[in-house]
Amino acid sequence: MDLQARYRVPALTGLLTVVSLALVFGAVLGAIPRSALPAAPGTVLGAIPHANAVISALAIGTIVGGVRAVRRGDIARHRRLMLASFGLFALFLVLYLYRITLEGPTDFAGPSVVETYVYLPFLTVHILLAILAIPAVYYVLLLAYTYPVAEIPSTNHPRAGKVAAGLWLISFSMGIVVYAMLYLVW
DSSP states (O other), X not given: OOHHHXXXXXXXXXXXXXXXXXXXXXXXXXXXXXXXXXXXXXXXXXXXXXXXXXXXXXXXXXXXXXXXXXXXXXXXHHHHHHHHHHHHHHHHHHHHHHHHHHHOOOOOOSOHHHIIIIIHHHHHHHHHHHHHHHHHHHHHHHHHHHSOGGGGGGSSHHHHHHHHHHHHHHXXXXXXXXXXXXXXXX
16 A cells, blocks of 8 residues: 555545646637647547447446445455456547547537426536546545555555545436437437
8 A cells, every 4th residue: 555645545536627627618719739639530530439339338337336335345356347347438538538629529410498407407517526526436446446455445445435426426427418418318
């Protein structure tokens, strides 16, 4: 366990959160130059939203499995599933940032009344929950990394983990609904 990092968990959480959000907002707002990334065929870029929907569904499964494992006291399985969840999140984020940087956000193609009163409010809640999930996830992962397994129950990890898992599950689920509204319904 890294004792230096243990005493810097809040600062490291803040740093990782700022970097992550800067990358996301930089990509969405067009601040990352397209020339900074290698080009991909249109078929690859077009497949990314579908791949990310599958990744989101897999992440929901690993998060639920991880929660169930810790409730049964299977800490090793919990750890594996939560690390898999984070790996899926990282893969999702890399693919999302790549596509958004090269193509920009996808426009809503449905009726304007649905866009105004359903899609945009739903998307806003999804984005806000995703933003809140990022520091929560980093915080619980850093606590898990910096403490021995036997000491983790005496940290904020169990309580913060419930919040992080809940935010993560809702955000991934809402992301799948956003995907459906953009690519399946309209």
